[in-house]
Amino acid sequence: MSNLTVVKKPELLAPAGNLEKLKFAIHYGADAVYIGGKQFGLRSKAGNFTFEDMKEGVKFAEKYDAKIYVAANIIAHNENLDGAKEYFAKLYEIGIAAVIIADPALITACKEAAPNLDIHISTQASIANWRTIQFWKNEGIPRVVLAREVSVDEVRVMKEKVDIEIEAFIHGAMCISYSGRCVLSNHMTSRDANRGGCAQSCRWKYDLYEDGTDDSSNISEQADEAYTMSSKDLSMVEYLPNLIDLGVDSLKIEGRMKSIHYVATVVNVYRKVIDSYIENPHNFYMDQKWIDEIWKAAQRSLTTGFYYREPSENDQLFGPPDKIPKYDFAGLVLAYDKHSKIAHVQQRNSYKVGDEIEFFGPNFYQFKQTIQEMWDENGNSIDMARHPMMITQIKVDQPVSYLDMMRKNK
Amino acid sequence: MVFKYPELVATARDVEEAKQLIEAGADAIRIGHQQYGLRVSGDFELNDIKKTVKYSHDRNKKVYIVTNAIFHNANVDKLPNYLDCLVDIEVDGIICGDPSIFPILTETNINLPIHWNPETLSTNYDTLAFWQSKGINRALLSNELGMDAVLEIKDRLTLPVEVQVHGMTCIFQSKRKLVTNYYNYINPTELIGVEELNDKKLYIKQIKESDSNYPIFEDCNGTHVMSNEDICMIEHLEPLIKGGVDSLRINGILNSREYNSKIVELYRKAINLCCDSTDGYHRNKGIFKHEIEKIQPAYRILDTGFYYKEQIY
Numbered sequence: 089m090s091n092l093t094v095v096k097k098p099e100l101l102a103p104a105g106n107l108e109k110l111k112f113a114i115h116y117g118a119d120a121v122y123i124g125g126k127q128f129g130l131r132s133k134a135g136n137f138t139f140e141d142m143k144e145g146v147k148f149a150e151k152y153d154a155k156i157y158v159a160a161n162i163i164a165h166n167e168n169l170d171g172a173k174e175y176f177a178k179l180y181e182i183g184i185a186a187v188i189i190a191d192p193a194l195i196t197a198c199k200e201a202a203p204n205l206d207i208h209i210s211t212q213a214s215i216a217n218w219r220t221i222q223f224w225k226n227e228g229i230p231r232v233v234l235a236r237e238v239s240v241d242e243v244r245v246m247k248e249k250v251d252i253e254i255e256a257f258i259h260g261a262m263c264i265s266y267s268g269r270c271v272l273s274n275h276m277t278s279r280d281a282n283r284g285g286c287a288q289s290c291r292w293k294y295d296l297y298e299d300g301t302d303d304s305s306n307i308s309e310q311a312d313e314a315y316t317m318s319s320k321d322l323s324m325v326e327y328l329p330n331l332i333d334l335g336v337d338s339l340k341i342e343g344r345m346k347s348i349h350y351v352a353t354v355v356n357v358y359r360k361v362i363d364s365y366i367e368n369p370h371n372f373y374m375d376q377k378w379i380d381e382i383w384k385a386a387q388r389s390l391t392t393g394f395y396y397r398e399p400s401e402n403d404q405l406f407g408p409p410d411k412i413p414k415y416d417f418a419g420l421v422l423a424y425d426k427h428s429k430i431a432h433v434q435q436r437n438s439y440k441v442g443d444e445i446e447f448f449g450p451n452f453y454q455f456k457q458t459i460q461e462m463w464d465e466n467g468n469s470i471d472m473a474r475h476p477m478m479i480t481q482i483k484v485d486q487p488v489s490y491l492d493m494m495r496k497n498k
Numbered sequence: 499m500v501f502k503y504p505e506l507v508a509t510a511r512d513v514e515e516a517k518q519l520i521e522a523g524a525d526a527i528r529i530g531h532q533q534y535g536l537r538v539s540g541d542f543e544l545n546d547i548k549k550t551v552k553y554s555h556d557r558n559k560k561v562y563i564v565t566n567a568i569f570h571n572a573n574v575d576k577l578p579n580y581l582d583c584l585v586d587i588e589v590d591g592i593i594c595g596d597p598s599i600f601p602i603l604t605e606t607n608i609n610l611p612i613h614w615n616p617e618t619l620s621t622n623y624d625t626l627a628f629w630q631s632k633g634i635n636r637a638l639l640s641n642e643l644g645m646d647a648v649l650e651i652k653d654r655l656t657l658p659v660e661v662q663v664h665g666m667t668c669i670f671q672s673k674r675k676l677v678t679n680y681y682n683y684i685n686p687t688e689l690i691g692v693e694e695l696n697d698k699k700l701y702i703k704q705i706k707e708s709d710s711n712y713p714i715f716e717d718c719n720g721t722h723v724m725s726n727e728d729i730c731m732i733e734h735l736e737p738l739i740k741g742g743v744d745s746l747r748i749n750g751i752l753n754s755r756e757y758n759s760k761i762v763e764l765y766r767k768a769i770n771l772c773c774d775s776t777d778g779y780h781r782n783k784g785i786f787k788h789e790i791e792k793i794q795p796a797y798r799i800l801d802t803g804f805y806y807k808e809q810i811y
Contacts, residue, residue, distance in 0.1 A: 166622045193624030217574040219598030237673040245571050269671045285811030294702040311684035401679035
């Protein structure tokens with residue numbers, strides 16, 4: 089970085105599978121959140137948002153000056169096209185800031201029904217070169233989401249050649265195929281992957297055979313190791329300044345199916361890294377505790393994907409899974425009384441007196457303590473919080489706030 | 499003639515196979531090079547393309563060049579020069595699937611018919627109408643569509659439509675070297691090259707006992723997994739022909755020259771019969787199917803793909 093360069097602050101974009109997750113993502117520092125509606129989205133198993141939920145989400149986001157995007161990223165078939173115009177008109181009316189689209193049929197519908205609603209081209213379109221970005225720029229598209237196969241050197245050229253917003257994934261699970269170019273599910277389970285039915289067949293175990301029809305050549309059996317095509321999860325936490333310097337406009341976290349603990353933890357870390365770097369790029373250093381924090385939400389081993397080199401076997405999941413410390417989201421802070429130092433905590437996973445727990449909240453606030461004393465809602469002393477969603481009162485060592493979280497090592 | 503003859507398109511691995519397939523009855527040959535196109539049967543250098551075009555044009559047949567790679571910056575920058583060469587050679591069309599082609603053609607003032615083939619992404623009439631407005635001249639439909647969807651798209655579009663009627667289909671493409679990676683994992687001391695891998699004719703099985711397999715191979719575009727079934731529509735040509743579908747394609751990748759020639763020959767006969775006399779076609783279609791069954795390799799299912807199969811999501 090030269091001293092004269094002003095580093096532009098990128099947007100931190102987080103996923104939300106439902107309204108509660110949306111609120112946590114924004115409260116923990118996301119500048120924008122992407123969600124799915126009841127139609128045209130790829131995560132048919134995520135909770136997804138009714139129009140009413142979206143309205144409430146938009147209202148909540150306004151308080152934080154955050155934006156809401158809606159993913160309408162299916163590859164549509166003829167029968168899916170009905171109602172698209174009405175849908176996009178409604179999203180615009182609700183105050184959605186942009187829609188994420190892969191299928192040009194839906195672009196046409198959106199442009200017609202809601203000309204002022206921004207369109208972002210989804211990663212499902214596998215945008216991997218600057219000429220394709222130029223095409224979308226010529227179409228009046230303000231932002232493209234890059235294919236996960238793109239390297240930082242390629243991003244640099246794209247930024248130089250085309251004046252357009254670039255959104256790139258920084259964290260989460262990845263398709264090991266080019267997104268949108270995999271129909272394993274369609275063939276193996278009759279579920280259409282490109283319309284939300286993905287059965288994750290790539291992560292299944294297979295046998296690999298050599299030499300056509302000769303059954304004696306089962307390589308997987310000989311090696312005692314199943315053939316599989318499962319990617320480690322992406323994490324750019326240690327290299328984020330690199331993407332910020334390149335001028336990537338939006339840094340995207342994957343995971344509309346993930347828990348609020350996951351979303352809050354990951355968003356909190358990236359918020360901290362972005363803010364620390366922007367505040368003082370020259371004296372920035374990577375704090376080990378940010379990396380440690382990312383691992384508390386990790387579900388698989390981590391990789392930087394295609395950003396720095398072509399992924400090898402070391403970026404795939406083979407054999408028994410690596411040991412990753414597992415944390416439970418134990419409870420949610422609902423209230424805190426500074427005089428008595430008592431926190432009201434709603435149970436999400438059981439905890440008991442004597443457990444070592446960790447509280448954390450936005451701005452990377454966190455501390456550990458042991459639960460010394462605990463009461464139920466009515467003030468009766470208890471040893472253990474057994475019941476889901478029960479309210480407990482816990483004496484805390486340091487102040488906590490509404491929507492702080494309490495986690496426990498499994 | 500009762501119905502218009504649709505074009506019969508076949509893929510070739512080299513000039514020799516292109517000649518054989520034209521002799522067997524193909525109207526057009528689909529060829530290319532892996533540097534620009536996806537899942538070509540064999541790599542054609544420009545000189546070979548030239549020979550194929552000469553041979554085909556002399557016999558009033560056409561040659562289409564596959565340039566539907568998912569381009570990255572490095573190969574997209576080589577595309578204008580390649581397209582220039584294809585214009586000089588007078589190919590009859592390019593088969594594209596990446597929107598990069600549109601600004602390139604505009605900027606270079608190159609004029610080549612575009613056949614749109616983004617594989618899995620060609621699934622509805624509005625999408626294809628969008629690409630038509632950008633300049634495509636033919637729509638190749640995704641293989642994951644039902645017959646009703648194919649016919650509805652044909653009905654609603656003013657654009658010529660092509661579908662695959664025979665052979666395997668690609669069901670997965672990754673940029674990663676997923677076979678090399680696996681070999682490196684199970685045997686880290688002995689590194690293996692791509693050519694050596696593909697010589698092994700690799701396939702994967704979901705379940706050991708399964709009597710079918712999914713071929714898998716690597717090239718410069720990454721790793722490709724192919725279907726465990728060969729689409730075979732020889733008994734179901736009538737709705738396609740009646741519906742006015744303009745081109746029917748046979749994908750001969752990973753099959754023998756003899757097999758491919760025979761398949762083209764049989765489809766040529768079946769198509770002609772179906773166009774000339776529906777009754778004659780229905781009387782003979784079982785025989786055509788039987789002829790195919792006789793040469794069908796073991797472990798390869800013959801079925802009708804997604805033409806008559808429901809999908810959920």
